[in-house]
Amino acid sequence: MHYRRFGKTNLQLSVFSLGMMRCLSSPGQAQATLQAAINRGINHIETARGYGRSEEYLGAALKANLGVSREKLYITTKLPPVCDRLVMSQWIHESLERLGVNYLDCLAIHGINTWEHLEWVLSDNGCMVAVQEAVASGLIHHVGFSSHGSLELILAAIESDLFDFVNLHYYLFFQRHAPAIALAAQKDLGIFIISPADKGGKLYTPSPTLAQLCEPYSPLEINYRFLLSDPRITTLSVGAAQPEELELPLQVKDRTFPLTSAENQVLQQLDEHLNQTLATDLCSQCYACLPCPESINIPEVLRLRNLAVAYDMTDYSKYRYGMFENAGHWFPGMKADRCNSCNDCLPRCPQSLDIPTLLYDTHQRLQGESRRRLWG
CATH class of the missing domain: 3.20.20.100 (NADP-dependent oxidoreductase domain)
Incomplete structure (x- = not known):
């Protein structure tokens, strides 16, 4: 040790x-x-x-x-x-x-x-x-x-x-x-x-x-x-x-x-796969889209989508997504289906992502049983 x-x-x-x-x-x-x-x-x-x-x-x-x-x-x-x-x-x-x-x-x-x-x-x-x-x-x-x-x-x-x-x-x-x-x-x-x-x-x-x-x-x-x-x-x-x-x-x-050269190569491969798989739908996590009038934690929702789409980390993404609206200040934010397409976030996104469409897609992929913290 x-x-x-x-x-x-x-x-x-x-x-x-x-x-x-x-x-x-x-x-x-x-x-x-x-x-x-x-x-x-x-x-x-x-x-x-x-x-x-x-x-x-x-x-x-x-x-x-x-x-x-x-x-x-x-x-x-x-x-x-x-x-x-x-x-x-x-x-x-x-x-x-x-x-x-x-x-x-x-x-x-x-x-x-x-x-x-x-x-x-x-x-x-x-x-x-x-x-x-x-x-x-x-x-x-x-x-x-x-x-x-x-x-x-x-x-x-x-x-x-x-x-x-x-x-x-x-x-x-x-x-x-x-x-x-x-x-x-x-x-x-x-x-x-x-x-x-x-x-x-x-x-x-x-x-x-x-x-x-x-x-x-x-x-x-x-x-x-x-x-x-x-x-x-x-x-x-x-x-x-x-x-x-x-x-x-x-x-x-x-x-x-x-990190060794072999380990760095793995990290590079993960990054390349993320970029290639998500292409123009990749959220870069700049947080410029916030605040959301509906209190959706847009960057975290889209991070979970990034992981589910690129790496098939769907179980993890569902696990975390299910905590929205159920864990209070320990995991704040509303679920993506609260989006009313007000489009306030669109001009703030430096990547020009179609955020309402991506939020809807995320909810469809990850909605499931609601979850609470182990201790709440």
Whole structure:
């Protein structure tokens, strides 16, 4: 296992972190998965108040003899933003009690997804006051945040200079947050990439088309290598539900060197196939089409269409598309059938895409069962 400095925290974290969100069948399952992760060199464990009984199960597992001292195991939990510092203070103490620890190595504000959330963090009586009090008393060592919000919101949160690290969505098939990676690195923030296998494209069950385009690598492998080859990125989450699910990701745990010529050739082949397949219908993800009067997240809808058409990533695209209108601020935007052909977006598109037609086509391709977040 390779380890990297987690920005200004100066913690040396394993390049893979164990996310405990899915370790919920039983305390025994959580302990077995945690033990397997530790045995393979993982030293960073992440959970959250909102992940069911995850904190409780992790706390029970930590009481066992895991073969590693508490000082060498770094624990992060996440708490949502709130406008009342007293509520946040109560949540911090509850998390510490459930985890059975005297301090948290890292606390992340979980889901600064709207500008109002950021206002709560910045306000004189908001949640950050309680967090800073906990830092001063030694209950928390380092503070960061996660966000499912806009790039502009993420950049503003980083610019606040309140945080030591950031949890980001950033993958081979979603590079919108590249400026956030750059700014976080400039400010020496630790960078934690969340859900690269699942939200990165359900890459553990790739389509035959995508698998063939990535040969001789697997799509999951090439995505991990894309991320691990970037020295600015500290660690990637692995949301294993059982020990066996650690095997495939950790095959690349030592491959943190720059991309090889063969790997770059695969990336080039993916780009060429995308451009050739979509041709004049390819959305370049410039976001110039927004805002939409009907609150359709046009770029994300068309990104899902890009992936479904070019790489046959239809299962993933349906999975994500089904979350529109069902996940609130965690995945904002209306479905594409809300388009009324007002055509406000057309003059703003530098590619002159027929956006209403593409939105209709996307809905026809991807409409299916509505989905909610695992924890909502």
